Amino acid sequence: MATGGSSIYKGSDLIHDLSCSKCEENDLNTEAQHFCPECEHHLCNKCVKIHEEYFKKHAVYGRGDLHKWATFSMDRCDQHGKELEVLCDDHQELCCSVCVSLNHRLCKSISHLPDRAKGFHEKAEFRQLSAAVDKMRNRLDEMKKAGRKDQAKLKDSYKKIVAEIKFLRKEIDAILDQIEKATIEQLDNMIGDLEKDVNDDVVKCVKMNDQLKNMMEKINQMIGKRKETNAYIGYRKCTAKLTQADNLIGT
Structure with a gap:
C-alpha cells in the first residue's frame, strides 16, 4: 500500500494512494495533500486554496493528520478515498483502482460493480437487509441499555463498598483508641509501681549506707x-547489717 505522498506507476498511468476529488471531476489525476471532512473531499495544493476561499470555516487536515482523514462515503474506498469500481470475487472485497493495483493484481476473478449490481435490489437478500439492520440495531440498543444498567450497578456497588470501608475504618479507629487508652493506663500504673520500687531501694541504700x-x-x-x-556487740550488729546490705544488692 502506498503511504504518505508516495505514488505507484502502472503502465503509463500514475496511481496515487489518494487523489484530489475536484481534479477527478475534471478528469485530472492529482495527488491529494489535504482533506475536508465536512465536504468529504480530498484536495491537492491548488484546489485547497480555492476551497478555503469558499469555505473559510471548514477544518481542513493535511498529510500530517492522516488519522483524521477517515470518513464514510458509500461509493468511496474507505482506505484510499477513490471511487469503488470492482468486487474481488476471490476475497469478496469492494475495491477501487488502487486496491486492485496494490492487493488484487493476482486474483483470478474480479467483477465490475455495475454488472454485479444489475437487478440486485430486487433480490430477497437485498430486501431483507433493512429488517436485518433494524434487528441488529435493536440488539445493539438492548446491549447498550444493559451496559448502562451494569455501569449504574457498578457505581452503586462502588459507593456501597466505599461507605462500608469508611464505616469499618471508624470502627477500627475506635477500637484502636480504646486499646491505646487502656495500654497507656497499664503502662502508667506499671511505671508508677517500678518508680516506687526503685525509689524504695534508693532510700534503703542511703539509709543502710549511713547505718x-x-x-x-x-x-x-x-x-x-x-x-x-x-x-x-558492734561487730555482730555490723556483720548482720552487711548481710542485710548484701541481700539488698543481691535483689
Whole structure:
C-alpha cells in the first residue's frame, strides 16, 4: 500500500494512494495533500486554496493528520478515498483502482460493480437487509441499555463498598483508641509501681549506707577505749547489717 505522498506507476498511468476529488471531476489525476471532512473531499495544493476561499470555516487536515482523514462515503474506498469500481470475487472485497493495483493484481476473478449490481435490489437478500439492520440495531440498543444498567450497578456497588470501608475504618479507629487508652493506663500504673520500687531501694541504700558508716565509727571508738564487750556487740550488729546490705544488692 502506498503511504504518505508516495505514488505507484502502472503502465503509463500514475496511481496515487489518494487523489484530489475536484481534479477527478475534471478528469485530472492529482495527488491529494489535504482533506475536508465536512465536504468529504480530498484536495491537492491548488484546489485547497480555492476551497478555503469558499469555505473559510471548514477544518481542513493535511498529510500530517492522516488519522483524521477517515470518513464514510458509500461509493468511496474507505482506505484510499477513490471511487469503488470492482468486487474481488476471490476475497469478496469492494475495491477501487488502487486496491486492485496494490492487493488484487493476482486474483483470478474480479467483477465490475455495475454488472454485479444489475437487478440486485430486487433480490430477497437485498430486501431483507433493512429488517436485518433494524434487528441488529435493536440488539445493539438492548446491549447498550444493559451496559448502562451494569455501569449504574457498578457505581452503586462502588459507593456501597466505599461507605462500608469508611464505616469499618471508624470502627477500627475506635477500637484502636480504646486499646491505646487502656495500654497507656497499664503502662502508667506499671511505671508508677517500678518508680516506687526503685525509689524504695534508693532510700534503703542511703539509709543502710549511713547505718554502716555510723556503726564503723562507733566500733572504731570502742576499740580505742578497749571496750571489748561493746566492740563484740558492734561487730555482730555490723556483720548482720552487711548481710542485710548484701541481700539488698543481691535483689
